[in-house]
Amino acid sequence: MTPPKPPLPNSLKRRPDRPGSQPLTGAPGGNGPNGRNGKAAVALRKQQQREKRKQQLLEIPISVVGWLDERSGVSPFLRAFMFRKTPRGTNWYYTLGSATLFAFLSQAVTGVFLAMYYDPSPSGAYGSIRHIINEVWLGELVRGMHRWGATVMVVLIFVHMGRTFVFGAYKYPRELNWVIGVVLLVLTLAMAFTGYLLPFDQRSFWATVVGVNINASGPIVGPYLADFLRAGPEFTATTLSRFYAIHMLLIPVLIAALIGAHIYLVTKLGTTAPPWLKAEKSRDLAKEEV
Amino acid sequence: MADTPQNPRKKKSPYTLDRGTPGAFEGETVTRRTLMSGGALAAGGIATAAIALPALGFALGPVAEDTIQDNWRDVGPESDFNATTYVPKVITIVPEVGGEVGKTTIYVRKAIAADKSPSDKGAPLPYVAISTRCMHLGCPVRYVQASQRFICPCHGGVYDYEGKVVGGPPVRPLDRFYTKVENGRVLVGKRFSLDSHLRRYKPRDPSNHVDGLWKYLYPSRPTT
Numbered sequence: 001m002t003p004p005k006p007p008l009p010n011s012l013k014r015r016p017d018r019p020g021s022q023p024l025t026g027a028p029g030g031n032g033p034n035g036r037n038g039k040a041a042v043a044l045r046k047q048q049q050r051e052k053r054k055q056q057l058l059e060i061p062i063s064v065v066g067w068l069d070e071r072s073g074v075s076p077f078l079r080a081f082m083f084r085k086t087p088r089g090t091n092w093y094y095t096l097g098s099a100t101l102f103a104f105l106s107q108a109v110t111g112v113f114l115a116m117y118y119d120p121s122p123s124g125a126y127g128s129i130r131h132i133i134n135e136v137w138l139g140e141l142v143r144g145m146h147r148w149g150a151t152v153m154v155v156l157i158f159v160h161m162g163r164t165f166v167f168g169a170y171k172y173p174r175e176l177n178w179v180i181g182v183v184l185l186v187l188t189l190a191m192a193f194t195g196y197l198l199p200f201d202q203r204s205f206w207a208t209v210v211g212v213n214i215n216a217s218g219p220i221v222g223p224y225l226a227d228f229l230r231a232g233p234e235f236t237a238t239t240l241s242r243f244y245a246i247h248m249l250l251i252p253v254l255i256a257a258l259i260g261a262h263i264y265l266v267t268k269l270g271t272t273a274p275p276w277l278k279a280e281k282s283r284d285l286a287k288e289e290v
Numbered sequence: 291m292a293d294t295p296q297n298p299r300k301k302k303s304p305y306t307l308d309r310g311t312p313g314a315f316e317g318e319t320v321t322r323r324t325l326m327s328g329g330a331l332a333a334g335g336i337a338t339a340a341i342a343l344p345a346l347g348f349a350l351g352p353v354a355e356d357t358i359q360d361n362w363r364d365v366g367p368e369s370d371f372n373a374t375t376y377v378p379k380v381i382t383i384v385p386e387v388g389g390e391v392g393k394t395t396i397y398v399r400k401a402i403a404a405d406k407s408p409s410d411k412g413a414p415l416p417y418v419a420i421s422t423r424c425m426h427l428g429c430p431v432r433y434v435q436a437s438q439r440f441i442c443p444c445h446g447g448v449y450d451y452e453g454k455v456v457g458g459p460p461v462r463p464l465d466r467f468y469t470k471v472e473n474g475r476v477l478v479g480k481r482f483s484l485d486s487h488l489r490r491y492k493p494r495d496p497s498n499h500v501d502g503l504w505k506y507l508y509p510s511r512p513t514t
Contacts, residue, residue, distance in 0.1 A: 122391045205391070206429060210444065213427040217497035219507035224353055226495050231352040233493065233513040235391065236384045238352070 080267070087273035093167070094271060096160040101259060103153035107191075108256075110146040111248060118198070120244040122237045125200035150192055157188050169272040177265040180258055187255050194247035197240065208243070209235060354512050361385070362470070362477040365398060371417060371476060373400040376433050381467075381478055395422045396467060396478065397433050397440075405452075409489045417469035419478050420453050425460040428496040440464060454486065461499045463488065481514075 069075045086094075117136055119128040132139040161181060164170050170178035197208040212235075216226035231238040306314035306321055314321070365379040376397035384392035397420045406414045420440070422430045429444035439456070440449035448457035453464035463486065468479035483491040485500045491510075494500060498508035 206444075210427040210429065213496045216495035217427075220509065223495055223498060223508055223511045227353045227511055227513050228350060232355075232357045233495075233511070234358065234384050237391070 084267065084270065086271055087277070089274045089277045090271065091274065093163045093274075096156060096163050097262075097266070100153060100156040100160050101263075103149055103156050104255065104259065106149050107146060107153060108252060110142050110149065111252075113142055114146055115248060118244075120198070120241050122200065122240055125198065125240060129199045129201075150195060154188060154192055157185055161185060166275075167272060168275055171272075174265070174269055174272070177262060177269070180262050180265070184255060184258050184262065187251050187258070191247060191251050191255070194243045194251070197243045198247065200240065205235075352513070356513055358480065358514065359385075360480055362472075362479050364475050365396075365419075365478050366476060368471060368474050368476055371398055371400050373402050375399060375435060376420070378433070379478075395430065396420060397422065398469075398476065398478070407484075407488050407490055415466075415469045416471050417476055419467040419469050421465040421467065421481060423465060423496060425455070425462050425464060425496050426458065431464065452488065453484070454488070461497060461504075462486065462494075462501065465493060 114132065117128060117132045117139070119125055129143070132143050134140075164178065164181070193208075193211055196211075197204050212226050212229050215229060216222045218225060227233060229239070229242070230236070231242050303309055304319045306318045307316060311321055363381045365381060371377050376399050378395050379398055380393050380395055382392050383394050399418050401415055401418050405418055422432070422440075424431045424442040424444065424447050426442065426445055426447045429442050431440040431442045431447065431449065433440050438451045440453065441447070442458065442460070446458040447455070447460040449460070449464050450456045453466070455461075455463060463484045465481050465483050467481055470477050470479065481493045483494045483500055485491060485505075491500045493514040494508060494510070499505050500508070
């Protein structure tokens with residue numbers, strides 16, 4: 001014979017139904033197998049509660065998004081931005097721009113985290129990169145992503161440019177987008193140039209000396225440009241921090257702004273069909289041309 | 291509008307009253323709305339310029355200012371050097387930089403009569419101190435005693451014993467430094483550049499010509 005169970009505290013007792021709420025199925029009252037507290041009735045009640053909670057949980061994201069949308073009115077914009085019409089024949093080559101964008105975002109994210117450990121001083125720069133590679137957990141991976149990602153971004157931006165050229169996607173009315181793209185290319189190369197100095201080993205130091213002197217070889221403005229890059233006639237500690245500031249603050253902001261303009265124009269003007277697809281002429285127009 | 295001028299060449303009246311602007315005053319030429327929006331634009335422009343111009347000047351300042359001090363660096367006693375070969379010495383070009391970045395190697399020898407520069411006005415320099423900065427793109431050159439040549443490892447620039455170009459891409463002879471002797475010690479001062487006749491110029495960057503018509507494309511800068 002089992003001893004009687006201790007009485008449940010009030011907080012754990014099931015509350016009586018509110019008046020007017022859905023009456024539970026099964027016979028009212030009683031502790032029989034089909035009664036109010038019978039096994040089947042309890043299981044059904046639990047099942048109903050689970051369904052109700054699931055519905056409530058599903059409501060949360062919908063109501064959050066609804067709350068935001070009601071106050072920002074962003075959904076018509078997003079619908080127009082994401083569900084655009086694309087021409088027939090759109091293929092994998094059309095993803096090169098997004099790939100370049102992803103490479104930029106990857107550079108931005110890894111760059112921000114590298115900046116947490118990097119020390120832009122002539123005596124500390126090389127050591128801090130050694131520290132990132134050898135001692136920081138996953139440092140070699142993150143630094144490797146940034147270092148190789150730079151190459152990937154330069155390659156992708158050129159392939160994207162080649163695609164645009166070969167497909168004739170730079171023609172009217174998309175010339176402005178081509179111009180913005182060329183500026184983005186130049187800024188990306190400037191990122192590669194300024195980032196190359198930052199490890200501050202022999203290779204990056206002398207490569208930057210040569211690179212700055214190549215700038216100096218430009219007629220009239222060259223010598224002044226080199227002075228601007230070095231912050232004076234000689235390579236100093238200021239040169240490194242100047243390159244660092246240009247690399248992580250000045251150019252990324254410009255690139256991000258121009259990418260915004262680039263994507264706005266793509267959205268506005270749409271993409272072009274591949275050149276091997278002939279335009280579908282209406283029968284009347286075709287007749288008129290003959 | 292009814293008051294659109296029929297003849298486009300006919301000049302519009304300067305008075306707002308004549309142009310039929312609503313709320314115009316007698317003798318008024320600029321409406322209050324134009325004045326206010328102009329004033330708001332001007333205030334915004336002044337506020338922007340007040341931030342942007344100092345920031346720009348801050349970034350561009352080093353282009354216009356001479357930051358290289360006229361300091362003399364001791365490279366050793368006179369007995370260290372002779373007139374027949376170069377002795378490498380390390381000097382600090384930019385003192386405020388720690389580590390190796392501010393340092394550079396120079397090659398020093400005693401000057402002989404043939405070293406008198408055509409632009410020497412007073413006494414010629416007692417020592418020849420040659421900079422190792424290659425005049426192609428700034429790599430460090432190395433003196434090879436066997437061939438009596440300065441050779442650049444980057445792009446194959448070759449200079450003779452005096453530092454004049456004998457091969458490769460460099461555009462002018464190797465830079466030198468001013469030298470003087472005090473109490474038996476050799477002191478090395480500021481850098482100067484040379485043209486192909488070893489005449490002195492204010493220091494230029496590598497790759498900048500100082501000969502012929504080319505030199506007009508590479509002006510002297512305020513920083514040196």
